[in-house]
Amino acid sequence: CSSDLTSILILQRKHNTFEDELKGLEVHLQQTVKEGERMIARRHFGAPTMRARIDEVMHMWTQLKELAAFREKNLHDAESYFQFQVDADEVTVWLQDTYRIMSSTDLGHDEYSTQALVKKHKDLMDEVANNGRVIENLNELIEGLPKEFRDQPEIRT
Numbered sequence: 001c002s003s004d005l006t007s008i009l010i011l012q013r014k015h016n017t018f019e020d021e022l023k024g025l026e027v028h029l030q031q032t033v034k035e036g037e038r039m040i041a042r043r044h045f046g047a048p049t050m051r052a053r054i055d056e057v058m059h060m061w062t063q064l065k066e067l068a069a070f071r072e073k074n075l076h077d078a079e080s081y082f083q084f085q086v087d088a089d090e091v092t093v094w095l096q097d098t099y100r101i102m103s104s105t106d107l108g109h110d111e112y113s114t115q116a117l118v119k120k121h122k123d124l125m126d127e128v129a130n131n132g133r134v135i136e137n138l139n140e141l142i143e144g145l146p147k148e149f150r151d152q153p154e155i156r157t
Contacts, residue, residue, distance in 0.1 A: 005082035
């Protein structure tokens with residue numbers, strides 16, 4: 001599996017193309033199987049091998065569709081994981097910047113600069129309140145990840 005969000009999105013597009021091809025092939029497969037069934041019903045001399053071949057092909061088709069569904073789920077899980085990483089990195093940078101601003105000892109050197117700092121502080125407090133929801137969303141996203149992703153150290157730190 002790929003190691004970044006862009007690669008996963010590319011793989012998802014390729015998988016969607018593959019899924020479209022499967023849908024197109026399914027119509028052809030159904031027509032072929034119907035024709036084989038008709039030949040078997042008419043007691044064609046190759047009927048015994050045709051029955052076995054139809055069963056074999058249908059079994060392989062079922063396995064392929066199950067594998068495609070499994071791959072689609074894995075790609076979706078990987079996308080969620082890497083999207084979480086991107087979002088978490090953005091929040092981490094924002095938190096570090098906010099911490100730097102909030103821990104400043106600058107109180108201003110006159111009334112105007114102090115008022116500007118107060119406004120900046122109020123704006124930052126509003127931003128903190130708004131970003132609280134972003135952090136909650138990240139926690140919800142973590143809970144939606146498969147266990148093998150949730151248990152990784154970089155997720156829980």
